[in-house]
Amino acid sequence: MWKYVLKRCLWLIVVIIATAFVIFTILYLTPRDPARALMGGLASASEVESMRATLGLDQPYLVQLGQYFYNTFIKFDFGESWVYNVPVYQELLVRLPRTLIIGLVSMVISVAISLVLGIFAGTHPGRWQDYTTMGVTMMLISCPDFWLALMMIVLFSAKLKILPAYGIDDWKCYIMPIICSALPGIAVNARQTRSSILEVLRLDYITTACSKGQTEHNVVYKHMLPNALMPIVTHLGGHLSRIVAGSAIIESVFSIPGVGMYMLTAINKLDYPVIRACVLFFAVFAAIVMLIVDLVYAFIDPRIKAQYAGKGDK
Amino acid sequence: MKRIMAMMLTVVLVAGTLAGCGNSGQSSAGTDAGGDEAAVETEDNEAEEGVAENIEAAELDTERTSTANAEGRYDKIAVGVDADFEDLSPWNASHSIKAYIYWMIYEPLFDFDGYDYVGVLAKDWEEIDDYHWEVHLYDNIYDSEGNHFTASDVVFSHQLTLDSGFAQKYTMLESVEAIDDTTVLYTWNELIDSVAELEWPWTNTCMVTEAAYNSHNFASDPVGTGPYTVSEVVTGSKVVLEANDNYWQSDDLIDPSRRRNVQTIEYDVITESAQHVIALQNGTIDFSYSVPSENLDDFMGDDAFTVDRRLGTSCYNVILNRSEGKFGNDLNFRLACFYAIDNEAVAAVSDTSASKAVGSPAFSDYNPEWEKIENYTNTCDLELAKEYLDKTAYNGETLILVAPNTERYKNMATMIQSQLLQVGINVELSLCDETQSNALLNTNDYDLNVGTFGGQNQIAAFNRFCNNQDFEDGLPMGHNPDSQLTEIFLDTYTIENHTEEGMMKLVQYMYDTATICCLANNYKTYVYNSDIASVIYDPNAQKLMFGGFDYYLDNAE
Secondary structure, three states, X not given: OHHHHHHHHHHHHHHHHHHHHHXXXXXXXXXXXXXXXXXXXXXXXXXXXXXXXXXXXXXXXXXXXXXXXXXXXXXXXXXXXXXXXXXHHHHHHHHHHXXXXXXXXXXHHHHHHHHHHHXXXXXXXXXXXXXXHHHHHHHHHHOOHHHHXXXXXXXXXXXOOOOOOOOOOOHHHHHHHHHHHHHHHHXXXXXXXXXXXXXXXXXHHHHHHHHOOOOHHXXXXXXXXXXXXXXXXXXXXXXXXXXXXXXXXXXXXXXXXXXXXXXXXXXXXXXXXXXXXXXXXXXXXXXXXXXXXXXXXXXXOHHHHHHHHHHHHO | OHHHHHHHHHHHHHHHHHHHOOOOOOOOOOOOOOOOOOOOOOOOOOOOOOOOOOOOOOOOOOOOOOOOOOOOOEEEEEEEEOOOOOOOOOOOOOOHHHHXXXXXXXXXXXXXXXXXXXXXXXXXXXXXXXXXEEEEEOOOOEOOOOOEOOHHHHHHHHHHHHHHOOOOOOXXXXXXXXXXXXXXXXXXXXXXXXXXXXXXXXXXXXXXXXXXHHHOOOOOOOOOOOOEEEEEEEOOOEEEEEEOOOOOOOOXXXXXXXXXXXXXXXXXXXXXXXXXXXXXXXXXOOEEOOOOHHHHHHOOOOOOEEEEEEEEEEEEEEXXXXXXXXXXXXXXXXXXXXXXXXXXXHHHOOOOEEOOOOOOOOOOOOOHHHHHOOOOOOOOOHHHHHHHHHOOOOOOOEEEEEEEOOHHHHHHHHHHHHHHHHOOOEEEXXXXXXXXXXXXXXXXXXXXXXXXXXXXXXXXXXXXXXXXXXXXXXXXOOOOOOHHHHHHHHHHOOOOOOOHHHHHHHHHHXXXXXXXXXXXXXXXXXXXXXOEEEOOEEOOOOEEOHHHOEEOOOOOO
């Protein structure tokens, strides 16, 4: 089992290096000139050229790539932001908790509510409980999250004046962003859960369990849910990655200075060190989440654990 | 039952979709900070009828009494800004939003009033000879940490700016040297024909003490000689300034913009423009320049707020490529294009103010007399345009119009395209990123360009169109080969001839040769609560000096 984990960690390194190479190359091939973007439209060509030299952009591709790889993977130095003039890692450390708070809390809420809804709908197929739940999830899926965010701001900040509309001064500032992040996830996860439950519902061992006189609670939570969890867990892993990587929208609407906003600003300003660092961060985060998902599989399903152990031994 | 549920869901979905569809695009009115072309551009809807015109600063209501704090200041003003300040290092001070905060913390050697320099850290300047000028400092300047600011710090500040890579228009500077504690010797490597050439070294360079710079991280913890100090920075969220109780300026000499009428200034970063409306209404912020134009009606007529709309210094314009072989090289063709354009219509679709003459009335060296000269800027005459067109070799070819791809430019370009079509000139739009659009001006891959210009003052703003020194091919913008225009411009740019008569001569020549067609000027719209009595805005330097505002220290309600 531990060999399997170690093998996955080694693959993680390959993923990170490949991601770094791809993002570096994409930025290198981008037609816009970061030096011009920094200097503004009125700067002369020589001033822009001077800035390019300062930023190291006048070096050949391989030299720049080599320097980037050396700094990132040997010195573990993401460099300094061209716009903020502070080390990128320092700023990431400050902003990361804000993004993770929104992502993780909304994920917990999303999982808790979506599991309940999905089970509720899945165990009552074709009845009003199913239709109502699916109707509500359909509405939530259809609403763009930025529209939801703006409507909540209008309702809770402008009309009711009970929640702040922007910023991070207070814990209340996080309530609306968390809810806006959670709602679409609740909808999607609930539908996925319902679908998984329905698949398991028709299997023979469920019928056997019911025949043996098991209570509904035991049937659902001891027999159905563990077997239905596999696709749900897969989906949740991807969902968590998307919440964190896609935090830019929610952070932009609520003016929360998190990693998403950091990357969005960097993209607008062509702040290459920040873009590279943020993309790497999101790639690492997604890879770790997927690794955790795979380990959770082993925890849920002993057959998979045995499979991992068997592969590891080989 | 299923069908009823399906119908209900459909109705709810459609209603939800329609409710979510509001006005097209986010808008805010005239957020151009910094007079340069890289200024922040925001999207606008069509101009609304009946929006407040420029208003004069309100006179102080003497019936409102004061509940000032112990220092006799208004307690706090919260300002909503639409973008992060990035870093607070003392360079690139005129870039975009930084103009709203930098000059509260730092100070330059001089301010520029459109015609001459007014001393800030410097008392005066003196020409020793054509290439050597001396600047004399006050001897009692201290930064907020008590470090004495001397001539060697001026040298340090210039070198800092040069080393940062952000130094612009420093090419004339050969060297700068501290003669003694209060005297700085500038050595130029070329003749300085106009003091306006020194705007960057003298008015746009933040002065800092070397001692403070070496002991602080200025990106987030700057130390300046200005009337305010930074007390808190949350990157991407807010910056808080406190009045500098150790400000070196004496009350009798202090410039009104550098007063400390408020104790605390808090800049809140609110990236969503609709949120500015809510924040103002909730009282979370007191001042905003990012209220969308369609929301201004919410504040007009409300005694709790003031809507202050004034012209900015950005001037939207169209020029033609005058390279050999291009139709723009023909004066008749240029006149045909310019007389076909209706400024009022262009302004109406872009929430700007139609130009009546070349330039912006917000500049102190703009002359309203220019508006009386009958020319293509204030006249749209399709018949005259067709007459001029008939004198050219144009035969219906499709021309390329290049413009940045923001909402405002797109609307302007589309309107111009349809207006030119009316006289038989076919135009294809090529909209691209603003940086790319600027880069294209150095090539021959365009026939017309819609852009914007600004500057320290009107004559400096004309530089790109009249002076042959700033572009790679040695020609001014639009590949204009007119050397006489350059000669007249450089003559007007001198200290002696930068007068009303000199400017009139230059403007008349620009009209006669159809150098540029000014379309419209941007608006700057400020919405603030009624505790703010008057706003100090320096159009020449694009500075908003919140500390210098007048405040009602006690709300009458």
